[in-house]
Amino acid sequence: MNTRLSFKAQITWLLTGLILITVIFLTASNWFRFAAYAEKQIERQMYFAQNVLEQTLSSQEQVLITTAGVLASDFGFKQAVATQDKKTVASVLLNHGKRINADLMLILDLEGKLSTTSSLHSFDTNTIEENINKLPFREIHAQTLSINNKVFQVIVVPVKAPRIIAYTVIGFEFDHAALLQLKELTALEVTLIQNNQIIASSFERSKINEQLLVSTPKKSPNLLLTHADYFHKTINFGSYNKVKATLSVSLSDIKNDFNQLIFSILIIAVIVIIIAITFSSLLSKSLSTPLNILMEVTKKIGRGELNVPILANRLPTEFSELYQGFSVMGAAIENREQAIIYQAERDLLTGLYNRLKALTEIKNHFKDQKNLVLITFNIKGFEVLNDTIGVNNGDVILKEIAARISVYVEKLNRTLHEKVITARSNSNEFLIAISIKKTDEMKHLIELLQSELNRSFWIDDIKINLSLYFGVANSIEHGKEPERLLRRSTMAIASAYQEQVLLRFYKDGEDEAYLYKLQLIEELKIALESNESPLFMNYQPKLNISTGKVDKLEALIRWINKNGDFVNPELFVSLAEKAGLIVSLTRWVILNVIQQIQRWNKLGYQFKVSINLSAQDIQNEEFVEYLLTAVKKHQVAPTQITLELTERDIADNEELVIARLSHLKSLGFAISVDDYGIGQSSLAKLKSLPVDELKIDKTFILSLEKCQKDQDIVSSTISLGHKLGLSVVAEGVENKESLLLLKEFQCDYAQGYYLSRPLTAEKLIEWYKTYESPL
């Protein structure tokens, strides 16, 4: 699972590593010490061997000299030599040579000529004379000498009778046997070398070459590494310079000793490593077993199995305590979890389900292919009630409602044995979902609930009657989608409000209209942000009745949505107001209109254009700033722009609106009161408003020519406006008769289908060019 080493492996590696490092250091240290020791040993051995060799040679010389001297003094020998009886002399040499085991017996005359020889070696006369003559004569002495690659210890003895009459040369060869004797004495192999050629050796003949042809190893720790079996040292052999002796120390013993040492270290290391592995596995087992148990427990807790079983195995104290800790922790988590679940699912005030849990429950219910009636109700004016009796008392009422719902549910359970879901789905909205099989069961259930809830509520001694609006939807008719069903039932509450009825069933299509509006709002957001906006402006001309010319326009926003449908401007403007998009929308309009005015100005058309504002626009902090910036940027005079507001818009936060309007008016913008005459048209207000224009609502104009009352209202309103110094516009002019009446009433401007429908900027200019005044 994990690429990293397990605990056990780590312990094992640690111990093994430590041991191996120790062994390596020990071995290395032993190596160097042993190498140094071996070197010293070899040096000492060499030194002693050299001394022994020299001593041996010289004492052997002395013995031989003595022996040879005695031989040469023998009268018979002298006599034989003196008489020069060659045969006799030869036999004497042989005889005497055997006496002292000489390998070489020669007689030389005083000139160094060979006179007689008796030798086991058959050298020819010349060779002997050539080699022997190198020797100094006259007195008895010993020397090493090589003849034809044989090395002899040679004793030269003058034969005196009594004067020197000849010289006897007695030689002892250093052959293999002699060198073996030297080997016995020195404990080293001895090899004699002349001119880099091996003459004789104590080595076995077969071994000689391989041993001595290997280059002599230098002194170093490598001594133990070398493949050579011997360490060699070459010294002078006797007094004769030409012949060298090579002493060879066998390295095999040293190597064997060292190998044994290393071997025993390795054996110990292996034993210790085995012990370490055993120990580490025991240790890790004693740790990992409880760890595994604890790990299992934590995994269980992680899965939500919070019941920690009682510890079965006996564990070390620390682990037992830890295990207990986990057990306690599991219990604590369980408690907390339940509390959290309760809080997550319940309305804390009433103990009923919250909206989310209710939806889940409804969903679960639908899984069993069962149907529900969803009864929701709302307390009318609950906020006002809260303000009146206080929040605490409000809460008491909510609790009382919950209690009554519980009573109701109990009653139902006695008869139905069906599940009832109850929830407080919003601050003052409750939900009761009851299982039904047919739609006609609903009426009875609702009536039962209403009878329970409609009784008066008492707070202390105060009696309170609540108006509860019920909205009902059921899954048989309205689908089994919990969210949608709940929405439909609350929508029915809203309809109940509007229709001022206490009980309202959801009607098909209401939800779709609602969704359509939501969709429009989403589309509008996108439309306001996109460069290729599906929004566009139409302009409806206003005819100056006194001049018969069109010099004013009303800008009207239009929208063709992505389905290609023309969206009712009143609908989407009111949606924009509710969705908080109106400020953006108005800005879009302002920018487009000002840009259009700028284009027209350049083309030579001078129109005053009016823009419709909402209450939110005029109250917006940045509205004036934005308007001014746009006007300045596009070099349009404020006097070319008229701002239209309804009386209702002005009534909302009146003081601020009046201040704003006064400011705008002072900057040169014209202010117009739209839809005058249908709202709360207050003359008192009209008196104090900074207004330039009055627009008489089209309801008075549309059938002006037929209705005397309309004519009276319009004519008096116009004269009222004029009296107040306002210009008056009539909108909704649809025929010539109305127009002529308006002229008669001295109305200032007329607007309506009789003149022109709202047109796009291009079509307006086309229309304008061909327009002829009907007056």
Next chain:
Amino acid sequence: MDSLKFILFISLLLRLLTFMPLAFGQTLIKIVDQNNAPLPDAVIEYTLENSILNGTNVKRTYIIDQLNKSFVPHVLIVPENSFVNFPNSDDIRHHVYSFSPAKTFELKLYAGKPKSPVLFEHAGVVVMGCNIHDSMVGYIYVSTKENTYLSDNNGSIILPHDLPLTTQLRVWHPNSKIGLSKHTLFSVDSLIKKNNEITLIISVNEPAPRSTFESLAIHEH
């Protein structure tokens, strides 16, 4: 004892002769080695043209004594066919021998006087030794010439007559470098002869250093 006196007498006589001015008709021959040191025991022989062999065939017996482990005299000149006696004056025995071609003889271990003298019938140098005492070496010069003389301790020989020019002198010495069996030849001419004095130079070997087995053996005795 007699011999000692004799030697003393002889040496005294020789000394007197040396220091005495040469009489008329005498010739002094001085023999020195290469280091100009007087060389005793050198033998000179020569032949005079007008000499008349005095035919005296008187057989005389010569003596070589053995005294203090040495032959006395060291060198003895005898004419051909002379007898030499080898009395032993030491209180130890000697074994006198010679392997020389001129005369090979052996007188086995004896003390006092041997039974009979030894006859030296051939001319030549006879080297004598003692088989028991290696250091004992003596020489008998068996001469055929009438005029054969031995140098004294001063290396001097006084000849009783004048030595004419062109006389061939044959000089022998036991340590001569040219060897025991050879003579060094000199021709008497005006160069070497001055006022009846002749100086002859003979190269000799240094006596062997006695550091060997031999010397050890001697020290032991």
